[in-house]
Amino acid sequence: MVVLSKPAMEHLSSTTTLFPEVPLIDLSKPDSKHLIVKACEEFGFFKLINHGVPTEFITRLESESINFFSLPLSEKEKAGPLDPFGYGNKKIGPNGDVGWVEYILLTTSNEANYQKFSSIFGEAAEKFRSAVNDYVLAVKKMAYEILEMLADGLKIQPRNAFSKLLMDEESDSVFRLNHYPPCPKIHQGMTDSDLIGFGEHTDPQIISVLRSNNISGLQITLKDGNWISVPPDQTSFFINVGDSLQVMTNGRFKSVRHRVLANSSKSRLSMIYFGGPPLSEKIAPLPSLTKGADSLYKEFTWYEYKKSAYKTRLADNRLGLFEKIAAS
Ligand code: GA4
Numbered sequence: 001m002v003v004l005s006k007p008a009m010e011h012l013s014s015t016t017t018l019f020p021e022v023p024l025i026d027l028s029k030p031d032s033k034h035l036i037v038k039a040c041e042e043f044g045f046f047k048l049i050n051h052g053v054p055t056e057f058i059t060r061l062e063s064e065s066i067n068f069f070s071l072p073l074s075e076k077e078k079a080g081p082l083d084p085f086g087y088g089n090k091k092i093g094p095n096g097d098v099g100w101v102e103y104i105l106l107t108t109s110n111e112a113n114y115q116k117f118s119s120i121f122g123e124a125a126e127k128f129r130s131a132v133n134d135y136v137l138a139v140k141k142m143a144y145e146i147l148e149m150l151a152d153g154l155k156i157q158p159r160n161a162f163s164k165l166l167m168d169e170e171s172d173s174v175f176r177l178n179h180y181p182p183c184p185k186i187h188q189g190m191t192d193s194d195l196i197g198f199g200e201h202t203d204p205q206i207i208s209v210l211r212s213n214n215i216s217g218l219q220i221t222l223k224d225g226n227w228i229s230v231p232p233d234q235t236s237f238f239i240n241v242g243d244s245l246q247v248m249t250n251g252r253f254k255s256v257r258h259r260v261l262a263n264s265s266k267s268r269l270s271m272i273y274f275g276g277p278p279l280s281e282k283i284a285p286l287p288s289l290t291k292g293a294d295s296l297y298k299e300f301t302w303y304e305y306k307k308s309a310y311k312t313r314l315a316d317n318r319l320g321l322f323e324k325i326a327a328s
Helices: 002-015 032-042 055-069 073-079 113-121 124-153 163-167 184-188 243-248 302-309 318-322
Strands: 024-026 045-049 086-092 097-107 174-180 196-201 207-212 218-221 227-229 237-241 258-261 268-275
Touching: 024 032, 032 045, 032 124, 055 097, 055 124, 055 174, 055 268, 073 086, 073 113, 097 196, 113 124, 124 163, 124 207, 124 237, 124 268, 174 196, 243 302, 243 318, 302 318
Parallel strands: 024 045
Antiparallel strands: 045 237, 086 097, 097 174, 174 268, 196 258, 207 237, 207 268, 218 227, 218 258
């Protein structure tokens, strides 16, 4: 059973070379750009320290989130149904995926989100809005920096080739607060699928920035398909390469497949910023990265990719539909 073997895996990952450690990037070190490139090539994932996001923004949003998720279900449901933004419980996406999770999905680009919350929170809605805004602004800034370091590390000109897509006023970015309540069923011999907090998937966007409390659950796959547990660290961020960055680097970076397992006794809370391009943006390998070689992918806009992604199940290989079949 996946969950029962987890502590053993965590132990192994930190003491043997069987499961390598998650790459650790110190943003304050000047030579990090090469390490970030290596991490994106080998894992599509890394842990970030000295990130510069004020702790106050993190703790304030965490406490606002706890306030929200502590409300009675009937209150929280007033912020639903998902359209695709708002409050969601157990159901993930439109195609039948479920997980032991409740969440809030917000767009980062307009204020429409908060109308749903003002009816629940009343005056506190403004506190919630400002906590999300401060946090997202700081995390966005950090995401721009990472993308510029990546461009530098890959010798791409201009260095804002990736970051400008997130900075664009029309950037289609999403913010998600996930609450994984303790799952008592784990002790009652339920099937494996009942133990999943959030099923395995890759993120469709360019880059995702995740922060969680100190409760474990996140796992990523390695290139060989093995799963490793990512030890939680509430003071750090975890960065995922998304499908769009995989395409823009013509497959040099890999979007990381990840999932969250439910915990039998503790609540896990995570906050994730998904940095996406404007809907009309053409997603294609940067010419300096293909150097005359063919693109591995058919041409598509972010709108087309997103539309197609919303027809898939979480675990599907969404990029597969856009890969060019190698000529024989
Ligand atoms: C995965 C990344 C983000 O959480 C998300 C998810 C979205 C959703 O929860 O509505 C999707 C999923 C995510 C990819 C495939 C589709 C869409 C659920 C799903 C089955 C908000 C996103 O952008 O794509």
